[in-house]
Amino acid sequence: MTFGLSLTNYTGGPNFSFTGLKNYIIAFTSPIFTRSLWITLKYVIFAVGFQILFALLFAIILNEKLLLNSFFRGVIFLPNIIASVAIGLSFMVILEPNNGMLNQLLNFFGLPSSRWLADPKSALGTIIAVSVWQNFGYYMIILLGGLQQINPCLYEAAEIDGAGALRKLISITIPGLSPVLFFSFTMSIIGGFKVFDLIYVMTGGSEGGGPAGSTKVVVLEIYQNAFQRFRFGYASAQSVILLIIILGITLWQYRQQKKWVTYDA
Amino acid sequence: MMLRKMKLKDKNTLRKSLSYLLLLVVTVIILAPIIIAFSNAFKFEADIYAVPFNLIPTNPTLENFHALLDKFPIYIFNSFKVTGIIVFLQIITATTAGYCFSKLKWRGRDFVFILYIASIMIPGQAVIIPQFLIVQNLGLYNSHTGLILVSAFTAFGTFLVKQFFVTIPESLVESARIDGASEFLIFRKIMLPLSKTVIATLIIFSFRFFWNDFFGPLIYLSSPSLKTLPLGMADFANEYYTYVGPQMAAAVISIIPVLIVFLAAQKHFVQGTMSAGIKG
Numbered sequence: 001m002t003f004g005l006s007l008t009n010y011t012g013g014p015n016f017s018f019t020g021l022k023n024y025i026i027a028f029t030s031p032i033f034t035r036s037l038w039i040t041l042k043y044v045i046f047a048v049g050f051q052i053l054f055a056l057l058f059a060i061i062l063n064e065k066l067l068l069n070s071f072f073r074g075v076i077f078l079p080n081i082i083a084s085v086a087i088g089l090s091f092m093v094i095l096e097p098n099n100g101m102l103n104q105l106l107n108f109f110g111l112p113s114s115r116w117l118a119d120p121k122s123a124l125g126t127i128i129a130v131s132v133w134q135n136f137g138y139y140m141i142i143l144l145g146g147l148q149q150i151n152p153c154l155y156e157a158a159e160i161d162g163a164g165a166l167r168k169l170i171s172i173t174i175p176g177l178s179p180v181l182f183f184s185f186t187m188s189i190i191g192g193f194k195v196f197d198l199i200y201v202m203t204g205g206s207e208g209g210g211p212a213g214s215t216k217v218v219v220l221e222i223y224q225n226a227f228q229r230f231r232f233g234y235a236s237a238q239s240v241i242l243l244i245i246i247l248g249i250t251l252w253q254y255r256q257q258k259k260w261v262t263y264d265a
Numbered sequence: 266m267m268l269r270k271m272k273l274k275d276k277n278t279l280r281k282s283l284s285y286l287l288l289l290v291v292t293v294i295i296l297a298p299i300i301i302a303f304s305n306a307f308k309f310e311a312d313i314y315a316v317p318f319n320l321i322p323t324n325p326t327l328e329n330f331h332a333l334l335d336k337f338p339i340y341i342f343n344s345f346k347v348t349g350i351i352v353f354l355q356i357i358t359a360t361t362a363g364y365c366f367s368k369l370k371w372r373g374r375d376f377v378f379i380l381y382i383a384s385i386m387i388p389g390q391a392v393i394i395p396q397f398l399i400v401q402n403l404g405l406y407n408s409h410t411g412l413i414l415v416s417a418f419t420a421f422g423t424f425l426v427k428q429f430f431v432t433i434p435e436s437l438v439e440s441a442r443i444d445g446a447s448e449f450l451i452f453r454k455i456m457l458p459l460s461k462t463v464i465a466t467l468i469i470f471s472f473r474f475f476w477n478d479f480f481g482p483l484i485y486l487s488s489p490s491l492k493t494l495p496l497g498m499a500d501f502a503n504e505y506y507t508y509v510g511p512q513m514a515a516a517v518i519s520i521i522p523v524l525i526v527f528l529a530a531q532k533h534f535v536q537g538t539m540s541a542g543i544k545g
Contacts, residue, residue, distance in 0.1 A: 005394060058291065061284045072288050074531050075295055077538075081527045082299075083477035085495040086516035089502055090302035093509050099314040101301060133295065138538065145539025165280075194388050197479045197495075205503045219390050226394050227484060236394050243391040250386055 006237035016233070023237035033238060035213065036221040037245075043128060043217060044192035050132045051188050052181070055139035060173065062140070063147045073144070076137040084134070088201030091130050092117065117202055120214035127198055127215055134198075135191070139184045146180030147173070178261040186250060193246050194219055218242050299520070306330070306513040313509050329514035332505075337518060339490060340497035347409055347482075347493055348475045354417040355471050356464060363426030364452050368438050378427070384420045389480070397484055412485040416475065422467050429463040430456060466537035469530055476523050494519045 006023055008016050027033045062073055079087065094101045095116040103113035116126045154172050163171065174181070196219045200208050206228060209216030218238065226235035300320070305313050306329055308322045365371075366378050396415055397406075405411030433456065441451045457464075475481075482496040492500065498515045505511055527534060 005398075057287075061287060064281075064284065066281070066284060066288075070531075070535075072292065073535060074527075075292050077535060078299070078527070079295060081473050081477075081523050081534075082520050083479065083495045083498075083523075085477075085479055085499050085502075086302075086519045087298075089498070089512050089516045090298050093305060093313065093513065094298055094301060096314060099316050101318050104316060104318050133298075137295075141535055141538045148539075190386070190388060194390055196390075200479070200483075201499055201502070205499065222390060226397075232394055232398065239391045239394060243387060246388055246391075247386065 005233055006240050008233045019233070023234045024241070026234060027237050027241060032213070032216070033221060036216050036218045039124060039215065040193060040195075040217045043124065043195060044189055046125075046128045047131050047135075047192050047195070048185065048188045050128070051136045051139055052184055054132065054136040055143050055184065056181075058136075059140045059143035059147055060169075062144060073141070077141055078137065079134045080138045082134075084197035085201050087130065087134055088198050092202055095126060118211060120212040123203065123211055123214050127202060130202070131195065131198055135188070139188060142184055143177060143180055146177045150176035175262045182253070182257050182261050186253060189249060189253075190246055193242065196220060196223065302513050302516050305510065306517045308510060310508060310510050329510040332508075332511040333501075333514055333518065336489070336497060336501065337494075337515065340492055340494045341518070343409070343491060344476060344494040347412060348472060350413050351416045351475050352468055352471045354413065355419045355422055356467060358418050359422035359426045359467060360457065360460070360464070361452070362423045363430050364456060366423070366427045367430035368435075368451075368456070369448065381420045381423060385424070393480075393484065400485065406485065407487045407491065409486075409491060412481055415485070416481060419471065422471065425467060426460065426463055429460055433459055465530070465533050469526070469534055469537055472526060473523060
């Protein structure tokens, strides 16, 4: 149905007509839309990369027997239960460009302050950092579940063979974890393409995406076209493009997984 | 030999200290913004951006919470209502569908199940426009009913429940059938009591999701009297964008219920997430 709508110039009224692929042509020639695709892609690459990296690091640390283990687990998972709106509001205060707490902290250590969300150069990076803060705990818990499925005998055997920590990581942990890593990557990528709440709240609500459009991701562009300008046909075309990109990446990943995912640990 | 053992022990202590150091740093980074929000909620506007920053408010005040009194009680009520009904409906639809997919045999079952799974892959935003137009044409725009109906089914939850039901022995169901129990009776008296853990997981997942959901309410609700907490909070922040104190108070209020659920059910939260990942 989205696809059907994408071929029309429907704007919510009783009259609309079939316009063929015109919406797609407009989308791909629109600098705003192509830029939003590019911004989304940058967001996905960095957010997913750091989320999985931190998740893996702390999953490995917390898989050891340490004091206060479940406390740390709970703390790292905690941001995940908080609404993005609340997170966005709290961080906006901390990131205030003049006397915000983060700038005060930087100045205290003699480092220069930044304008964070107010500067087109740093706004997207700042939002990526907040989303990593919010989400990596979720993937950490999933990876931790995967680590606990790995047979400890494998590590003992490797130690007897004289394998070092890095060797064990590459030869046992990563292959043993690969199905769960694959799941985490897939979920994290899909989540990344859907990013909306944080950007809506932190960059100015329904007119968000600023400063200077530097954080305008695809979903925000779709939202603005559909629910503010009521260009349902055009927004549907954009949704279809987003859908194709996500399905394409998921399928590609699914094929790739045969190369690195092993199902018998 | 002795020397090697000593070295190994040194290395282990070093690794442990490094682990603790990293954990300490990450704990501070994660807790700091939450604690700062709590602290700011009790400050006067002028003190929030004071230099140097005070973690403990010098003149604590409840004024920020007073500012919320006329609007937030209704947002909180709406959030509880919508979240409660959605979670309840999702449990019913996910468990009954899970039963159909695991213990009943019918033509095309596996095919329909694959369609179900495929729908998890499709991002909600891709179907939101037709969904919105359907809701609008049914006259349910700007009502809780519309929002609740589009959220009543959960492909993910169905998948989770089905995977769990498959582990319940077929012989149990068979013997009940031979004794003449109806499918509904089997479902209610045998399957449901056995699946408390998976239902608890589902409740936690849905509660967290819909309590925090922003996109759905943003699209389906427009009257201030219908708005849920995250949406009301975002609106409020837009309206009062120069007053940070009340915003922080609102953020704190929105966190508290889900924080209580989290602390009470932390074990389930964590284990539910772990098993979701492994089964996926």
